[in-house]
Structure formats: structure tokens, C-alpha cells
Amino acid sequence: MSGLDEVLNDFGADVTRAEHLLEMVKTFREFGASTPPEAIVDGSAPWPEATALYEASKLRRTDLPVLSGSLQLYLIGRFEYCIRQIVQVIADEIASRARKYADLPDSLRTELKFRTIEVAQNPRRYGYDELQAEALLANLVENFQSVAGPLRVSSSVLSITESNMTGRVLADLLKRVGMNDYWKEVGKQATVKLHLETAADGETTVEAQSRLNSLMDERNQVAHPTSSTRFPDPDQVLKAAGFLGTIASVTVDLAKVYLASYKPTGA
Secondary structure: OOHHHHHHHHHHHHHHHHHHHHHHHHHHHHHHOOOOOHHHHOOOOOOHHHHHHHHHHHHHHHHHHHHHHHHHHHHHHHHHHHHHHHHHHHHHHHHHHOOOHHHOOHHHHHHHHHHHHHHHHOHHHHOOOHHHHHHHHHHHHHHHHOOOOOOOOOHHHHOOOOOOOOHHHHHHHHHOOOOOOHHHHHOOOHHHHHHHOOOOHHHHHHHHHHHHHHHHHHHHHHHOOOOOOOOOOHHHHHHHHHHHHHHHHHHHHHHHHHHHHOOOOOO
């Protein structure tokens, strides 16, 4: 199993876990709206646990969207982490094929240098300490000086982003490792067209980006609620889970195609 497959499988397992929890939220809501059998109501068939759960569910049905919103935050957070992992796996695979630093794609070398220096200037901002930042700089210098591999690329710095995973941010992350025209390629994929019920490539590209951007907007509303915040219901979040799973799967497929066709500059 490749590193990309492992990343996708881990994300898929978390999507499935969230879907199961969302289905439970729906069942709990339906339970609260149901009518208990007469035997339970009059006590001839006592089931105190079910009665207590029923009474609680009636009182909490309108609060359940808060749970759905929390699961939406979890899903989007996992999706963002999944995309960053994909970027790191791509970078590591490219580095393993390069004989020297100059063999790396221009975009990867440029971003690696820029991001490493950025982390070194303010390590705590990006979750590093001073020693880790110095090690990143030392590793970058070693790569500069190396005339024959193996290279040790600090792929984690290539996936750094302080923004939500909007369509633009996602595409920019993949550009750092040389994957260009990401959304254009996404628009060509049959699985995305089927999921979004679109036909034309351009229409699919626009709809996919719009759907992702909308999810990030919803994520921010749930993460920073006000008295007027509207939390999503379980069906909305289930729809989001299906979409994010589709985009993650297609991204891995496109990454595999990219790596299969990639040849180091010096090859």
C-alpha cells in the first residue's frame, strides 16, 4: 500500500465514523418525535431506560444541530489534514527519486526555501520550537550543498497554511509540489461529475470549488457562533461528508497520475 493510499484510507475511516454518528443523531431525533407503545406508557411493560431516553430526546431534539455542526467541524478539519498529508507524501516521493537538490521541480525548491525561512523567522507561529527551526535550516543548507543524494526534504513545511482549505488554498498547496491545473483536472473526473450531477468539465470545476468554499464558510460560522448562527442538520453534514470524501479520493488519484509521469529534472 502506498503512502497516498494510507492517507486516503485513514481519512475514509474518519468519514465513515462521522457518518455513523450522524445517522445516530438522526435516529435520536426520530426517536424523540415517535410515540411510545401503550405498554411502555402505562407501565405494564416497564423499560425505565427507554422512557428516560425518550423524555430526554423530546427535550433535546432542537439542540441536535449543534452536534451535527460539531461533526462538520471535525470532518472539515480532517479533510484539511488529509490534503496536507497528500502534499507531504508527494514531496517525499519526489525527493526520493532526485539525485540532487537541483533535480527537484522549481516550484518545490522555491517553496521549500521560502517556507523554511518563514518558519525560522517565527517558529512558534507555525508550531515549531527554536531547535526544530534550526534543524530545518541546517537540512536546507545540506540539500543545497549535496551533489549526490539522498535528499532529506522537510515536507511538513511545504504543507503549512494559515487559511481554511478553500478551493484556492487547496490548489496553491498542490502547486508547491508541482501539481498544476488541479481544479481543471478535477472537472474532468467522472466520479466528481456523478457526485455533483454535472456534465461539462468547466461546470464541474466551478461547482466543485463553489461547494468547497461554501463548506469553509459554514465551518467558520459554526466555529465562531453567534446568537443567529444556524447549525446544519445531519443530512447537510452527510452530504458534506460525501463530497469531501469524493474530493479526497480524486486528489489522491490525480497525485498518483502526477507521480507516475514525474521525472526528475536531471533524469
